[in-house]
Amino acid sequence: MAKAAPIETRAAPAVAHAGVAVPGLIFGVLAALPAAAVLAPENYLLALGTRIMTFAIAAVALDLIVGYGALVSFGHAAFIGLGAYAVGILAAHGIGELLISLPSALVASVLFALATGAVSLRTRGVYFIMITLAFGQMIFFTASSLAPYGGDDGLTIASRNILLGLPIFKDPRVLYYLVFAALAGTFFLCRAIVGSRFGRVLCGAKENPTRMATLGFEVYRFQLVAYAISGALCGLAGFLLANANDFVSPAYMSWQRSGELIIMVLLGGIGTLYGAIIGAAAYLLIAEFLSQWTEYWQVIFGPFLVLVVLFGRGGLVGLFSQIARKRHA
Amino acid sequence: MSSLVSIQILNGLQLGVLLFLIAAGLTLVFGVMDFINLAHGVQYMLGAYLAVTFYGFTGSFLIALVLALVATLAFALALEVLVFRQLYARDHLDHVMATFGIILFVDQGVKLVWGAAPLSLPVPELFSGSVTMMGGLLYPVWRLVIIGSGLAVAVGLYVLVGHMRVGMLVRAGATNAPLVSALGINISRLFMLVFGFGAMLAGFAGVMIAPILSVEPGMGDAILILAFVVIVIGGIGSIRGAFVAALMIGLVDTLGRSFAVDVLRLFMGPSPARTVGPALASMLIYVLMAVVLTLRPAGLFPAAGR
Amino acid sequence: MPEPVLRLEHLRKSFGGLLVIDDLSLEVAPGELHAIIGPNGAGKTTLINQISGLISPDAGRVVFGGRDITALPAHARAAAGLARSFQVTSILPGFSALENVALAVQARSGSSLRMFGRAAEEEELNAPALAALGEVGLGPRADLPAAQLSHGEKRALELAIALAMAPKLLLLDEPMAGTGREETARLVELLRGIKGRFPMVLVEHDMTAVFALADRISVLIYGRVLASGTPQEVRADPKVAAAYLGDEME
Numbered sequence: 006m007a008k009a010a011p012i013e014t015r016a017a018p019a020v021a022h023a024g025v026a027v028p029g030l031i032f033g034v035l036a037a038l039p040a041a042a043v044l045a046p047e048n049y050l051l052a053l054g055t056r057i058m059t060f061a062i063a064a065v066a067l068d069l070i071v072g073y074g075a076l077v078s079f080g081h082a083a084f085i086g087l088g089a090y091a092v093g094i095l096a097a098h099g100i101g102e103l104l105i106s107l108p109s110a111l112v113a114s115v116l117f118a119l120a121t122g123a124v125s126l127r128t129r130g131v132y133f134i135m136i137t138l139a140f141g142q143m144i145f146f147t148a149s150s151l152a153p154y155g156g157d158d159g160l161t162i163a164s165r166n167i168l169l170g171l172p173i174f175k176d177p178r179v180l181y182y183l184v185f186a187a188l189a190g191t192f193f194l195c196r197a198i199v200g201s202r203f204g205r206v207l208c209g210a211k212e213n214p215t216r217m218a219t220l221g222f223e224v225y226r227f228q229l230v231a232y233a234i235s236g237a238l239c240g241l242a243g244f245l246l247a248n249a250n251d252f253v254s255p256a257y258m259s260w261q262r263s264g265e266l267i268i269m270v271l272l273g274g275i276g277t278l279y280g281a282i283i284g285a286a287a288y289l290l291i292a293e294f295l296s297q298w299t300e301y302w303q304v305i306f307g308p309f310l311v312l313v314v315l316f317g318r319g320g321l322v323g324l325f326s327q328i329a330r331k332r333h334a
Numbered sequence: 335m336s337s338l339v340s341i342q343i344l345n346g347l348q349l350g351v352l353l354f355l356i357a358a359g360l361t362l363v364f365g366v367m368d369f370i371n372l373a374h375g376v377q378y379m380l381g382a383y384l385a386v387t388f389y390g391f392t393g394s395f396l397i398a399l400v401l402a403l404v405a406t407l408a409f410a411l412a413l414e415v416l417v418f419r420q421l422y423a424r425d426h427l428d429h430v431m432a433t434f435g436i437i438l439f440v441d442q443g444v445k446l447v448w449g450a451a452p453l454s455l456p457v458p459e460l461f462s463g464s465v466t467m468m469g470g471l472l473y474p475v476w477r478l479v480i481i482g483s484g485l486a487v488a489v490g491l492y493v494l495v496g497h498m499r500v501g502m503l504v505r506a507g508a509t510n511a512p513l514v515s516a517l518g519i520n521i522s523r524l525f526m527l528v529f530g531f532g533a534m535l536a537g538f539a540g541v542m543i544a545p546i547l548s549v550e551p552g553m554g555d556a557i558l559i560l561a562f563v564v565i566v567i568g569g570i571g572s573i574r575g576a577f578v579a580a581l582m583i584g585l586v587d588t589l590g591r592s593f594a595v596d597v598l599r600l601f602m603g604p605s606p607a608r609t610v611g612p613a614l615a616s617m618l619i620y621v622l623m624a625v626v627l628t629l630r631p632a633g634l635f636p637a638a639g640r
Numbered sequence: 641m642p643e644p645v646l647r648l649e650h651l652r653k654s655f656g657g658l659l660v661i662d663d664l665s666l667e668v669a670p671g672e673l674h675a676i677i678g679p680n681g682a683g684k685t686t687l688i689n690q691i692s693g694l695i696s697p698d699a700g701r702v703v704f705g706g707r708d709i710t711a712l713p714a715h716a717r718a719a720a721g722l723a724r725s726f727q728v729t730s731i732l733p734g735f736s737a738l739e740n741v742a743l744a745v746q747a748r749s750g751s752s753l754r755m756f757g758r759a760a761e762e763e764e765l766n767a768p769a770l771a772a773l774g775e776v777g778l779g780p781r782a783d784l785p786a787a788q789l790s791h792g793e794k795r796a797l798e799l800a801i802a803l804a805m806a807p808k809l810l811l812l813d814e815p816m817a818g819t820g821r822e823e824t825a826r827l828v829e830l831l832r833g834i835k836g837r838f839p840m841v842l843v844e845h846d847m848t849a850v851f852a853l854a855d856r857i858s859v860l861i862y863g864r865v866l867a868s869g870t871p872q873e874v875r876a877d878p879k880v881a882a883a884y885l886g887d888e889m890e
Contacts, residue, residue: 077427124624128631131370131426135566136627139620142559150613202752202759209743212732219692219730220805221718221747230753260559264372264434271431301446307439311417314424314432 027322028192028279035185039178048177052249053293055181057286058188059245064269064281065188066238069195070231071267072276073204075211076126079134079263080141084236086148086258087113088243093160093253097153103166103173107244114240115233117144122232126225141263148255159254166248174248184245188282191238195278198234207231272313274322283321337469342592343585348477350584351484355539356557357564357576358491359532365571366507366528367422372433373413374561375554376440377533381406381540382549383444386453395458399541406537407530414529419522437555445551452548455541480542487535488577495573504528560587563619567626569633578634583619590618643706645670645809645839646691651700653686653863660686661697662863668809673835675842675850678860684843685727687860688813691841692724693717705808718747721808725798727817727843733787737778737797740786741769744804772804773797776830792823799830810840816849828852851875859883 035058042050063085070076088110095106121140128136154160165174174180198204209217210224217224247253256262265288273284291309295302317324360374384405388398413436421428456462457476464472495501506514507524515521540554547553564583568575595611602610626634646668653661660683668674678684689695691702693714702710709717718724732740742765746752749764759765773782776796781789786797795815802810815831816824828849831842835853844850850857851871858868859880867877874880 071427077430079430124628128627131364131570132566132627132631132633134370134426134430135562136624138559139563139623143617143620146613146616150609150616152609198755200758200760201756202746202754202762204755205739205743205746205759206752209732209735212734213730215694215714216726216730216732217743218714219694219718219724220744220801221715222752223713223715227752261555264430267427268431268434271427275427301442303438303442304446307435307437307442310435310438311432314428314435315417315420 027277028282031279031282032185032189035188039181042178051177051181053289055177055184055249056246057289058181058184059242059249060266060269060289061282061285062184062188062191062245063239063242063266064273064285065191065195065278066235066242067266068270068275068278068281069198069238070228070235071270072278072281073199073211074207074228074231076228076232077134077267078125078137078232078235079260079267080121080137080139080144081235081239081266082258082260082262083141083144084114084118084239085243085246085262086144086253086255087117088240088245089247089253089257090148090154090160090243091240092166092244092247093162094154096162096164097160101164101167103168106166107241110240110244111237114236114243118233118236119229122229122236126228126232138260138263141258141260145255145258145260148258155254157255159252159256162247162251162253165251180249184249187241187245191241192278192282195238198231199278203227203230268310272310272320274320277322280320280322287321337467337471338592339589340467340469341471341473342589344473344477344481346585346588347581348481348484348584349588350581351481351488352539352543353557353560353564353584354577354580355484355487355542356536356561357568357580358487358573359529359535360561361565361568361570361572361576362504362528362532364565366504366511367525369418369422370426370429370433371418372430372558373436373440374532374536375558376437377406377410377536377554378540378557379444379549379551379554380409380440381537382455382544382553383448383453383540384537385541385544386455386549387448389455395455398455399538402541403534403537406540407534410530410533410537411526414526418529419525422525441551441555448551450551452550454548455544457545474546476545480546483542487538491573500527560619563623565633567623567633569636572633572635575633575635583622586622587615587619590615594618642670644668645705646841647701647703648687648691649701649703651687651690651702652698653683653690653695654698660863661690664700664860664864666858666865666868668839668841669856671836671839672855673831673840673842673853675844675854675857676860677844677847677850677857678866682860683863684860685813688724688811688841688843692722692811718805721805722811723802723805723807723809724811725795725802725813725815727813729791729794729798731786731794731797731801733785735786736783737773737786737789737793737800738766738769738782740797741772741800741804742766744772744801745769748805769804772800775803775834776800777826792819792826795819795823795827796830799827803834807838810838812840812842812844814843814845816844816846824849 035054038054039051042048044050063081067078067081070078091110091113092106095109100106121137125133125136125140149157165172167173173183206217206222206227210222210227214224243257246257269284269288270281271284272287273282274280291306292302295306313320319326356374356378360371363369363371381402384402385398388401389395392398417432417436421432461475461479463475465475465478467473495504503514503519503524507521511521514524560583564579565576567583568579594615595607598607598611598614644667648664648666651661651664664687676684676687686695690697693712697710701708704717704720704722709720732743735743739760745765745768746759770779770782773779776799778793778796778800781793786794789797799815816827819827824846831853842850842853854871856869857871857874859866859874861883866883867874867880869877
């Protein structure tokens with residue numbers, strides 16, 4: 006009898022090898038992109054690719070708790086903002102050392118995640134969505150009022166982080182590969198978590214929290230840890246974003262950004278982790294190309310999202326697996 | 335000083351009443367159909383834009399109001415039939431994504447049709463004056479009209495939902511939709527009714543506020559968040575909760591913004607007060623929501639059965 | 641008289657205006673299978689929920705192994721050795737039968753905060769899980785998603801999960817609910833086989849099963865214990881016959 010697929014690939018009802026083939030393809034394409042970058046002017050493709058991968062890190066982090074924990078956070082952009090502002094604020098004080106900025110970004114995110122998660126995780130369903138939104142808004146307004154750090158207008162970062170004297174983020178190609186490494190690390194980390202004992206408890210809590218409690222698991226604690234990990238990874242994304250954009254502003258953490266993150270995960274297909282990467286890429290690429298075509302691209306993109314919801318169960322990953330299944334049948 | 339406070343209290347009531355009009359539809363739709371409608375804010379915005387256009391055609395505020403309500407209703411029903419109806423049975427996440435797409439579409443669509451520049455609607459002649467409040471300050475009549483009409487709607491809803499047959503059906507549907515359907519009630523028509531009515535209330539709010547605020551793309555977004563905070567604090571599915579929470583939030587937000595800096599100056603110097611004050615004021619309602627949810631995870635007046 | 645495994649002291653629970661559990665006291669001796677019977681609405685499931693910690697009583701105490709657990713949350717009680725099955729099947733439908741049981745094993749074998757290593761491949765978890773599945777006759781169905789099991793198989797899975805917890809006390813809330821005659825007979829045999837391994841509280845409607853398995857029976861009517869004793873004592877008790885058993889015994 007065929008062994009039931011382990012949790013992390015079961016969510017994609019795809020061809021059995023999807024769990025290896027799809028990520029392999031994704032990372033293959035991403036790794037090869039810089040070679041093709043010469044086709045476009047002025048590092049355009051490199052910058053675009055870097056941006057996609059940065060948001061993909063955040064999307065994967067969100068998929069960890071949404072897809073595997075059923076914790077829909079509508080305030081996740083706050084963590085991106087925290088990571089970015091850590092870089093910005095330290096830079097404003099003349100501190101550009103990566104070994105200070107990166108841990109600061111991560112610590113800020115983890116602390117905020119633990120503090121807000123401790124409160125939010127006592128709620129369920131839409132109340133959880135709303136309270137995470139509230140916390141996100143709080144950080145947003147705090148950042149907007151930080152007059153010494155740009156307030157509403159944001160803060161320009163004079164120079165990117167350096168590692169012990171080395172300006173590692175300066176060259177766009179090197180930056181690209183560093184972000185690539187971060188994305189790969191994030192993806193494989195989340196994948197390991199999902200397949201581990203911890204991941205099993207998280208997924209079990211998603212399906213039946215009462216059952217999990219009566220087995221002896223304190224669900225709240227596991228969810229809090231997952232939420233903190235997810236927040237930290239988003240903080241990493243924020244750290245990279247600040248370095249890539251040389252700029253940080255409260256707009257990084259508006260509720261619309263949080264909404265976009267959720268859309269990226271949904272568009273790709275929740276509960277697969279690589280779906281989040283695909284979703285981030287699809288969202289940003291479509292937005293990029295549509296916006297070059299017309300100023301009013303959202304008039305097309307909006308209905309597109311609606312159609313995906315109505316007809317594309319399981320997002321793009323679900324769509325592809327349906328096609329693959331039909332071809333194998 | 336006290337007249338300043340009473341002015342702000344009235345402003346707070348006005349905001350509260352406005353929030354109630356928007357939140358009422360939102361909480362009903364959520365309570366009855368378990369549907370998260372992020373696109374509710376665009377109904378409010380469309381109400382305002384349509385009123386501006388119809389006023390341009392007719393020159394009469396009243397006719398513009400009626401036409402705007404009709405058009406808002408038509409748009410809402412179209413959305414319900416074409417999109418939302420297929421999604422009631424789906425996950426909340428699907429609701430979020432679909433309605434997010436609608437927001438993008440309408441926010442940009444409005445820019446396409448009416449342009450990005452803010453528009454305005456004049457206050458109707460009859461109500462365009464001001465009354466003298468105690469302390470000699472003037473208060474616009476129109477704001478009093480908004481408060482009055484909002485309270486009238488609240489009373490009307492109370493009678494409708496609490497004492498009339500259709501209201502009973504709505505309340506039953508909020509507690510147990512399949513059961514109501516099994517009793518022979520056409521549940522999809524009930525849903526359409528709830529949805530359309532809620533959208534009209536939001537549109538009405540948009541028309542009423544248009545003479546005071548500028549009508550611009552994206553005006554629904556900020557108010558949408560506030561409306562969600564209202565229904566979460568009030569308790570999802572509860573009109574009474576929405577009313578209480580809306581007034582509470584209207585007052586807290588308005589008074590907070592007006593007096594935060596002054597209050598903080600009692601504890602810290604004027605300069606830090608001016609930095610921290612506005613930020614704290616903006617956060618106040620979210621802090622309130624977090625506190626309420628910590629003490630009452632289902633809101634103040636959760637509809638029975640939740 | 642040895643310390644009872646479970647002692648319920650003057651429990652009381654109201655829902656709104658309705659008094660469901662009314663001054664209920666009960667004792668479960670070590671090693672015994674204690675059945676709780678009573679008409680629908682007598683408060684049996686509410687009682688199980690209060691013992692397992694999903695509901696807290698308005699008054700009274702729950703003492704487990706000499707320790708007052710009244711204030712302890714459900715997960716802490718489970719970790720202390722209190723296992724339960726549910727009247728309405730409560731499993732993890734997206735997980736395989738094996739994974740459902742392995743999770744129960746995982747709950748009592750070391751830290752679950754471990755984030756590395758593939759849980760699905762841990763022999764330490766799978767071996768006891770397979771053993772438990774084998775005991776309930778689900779061995780060959782181990783790799784099926786739990787949602788695909790038949791109703792009777794799901795009830796057996798509930799039992800396997802409880803067994804895998806190596807409990808100090810097992811609460812069974814109507815394990816035969818909705819099962820046909822053959823399945824019921826199988827479950828009775830199963831329970832007879834594990835009797836004595838650890839004490840059990842069995843809530844059931846099926847009188848044949850109850851009288852076949854119980855060491856002692858408590859009869860619950862309107863939230864209080866009407867009679868408590870050996871099956872013979874309960875059967876002979878005129879109060880019980882009048883209030884309840886008269887209709888049930890054929």
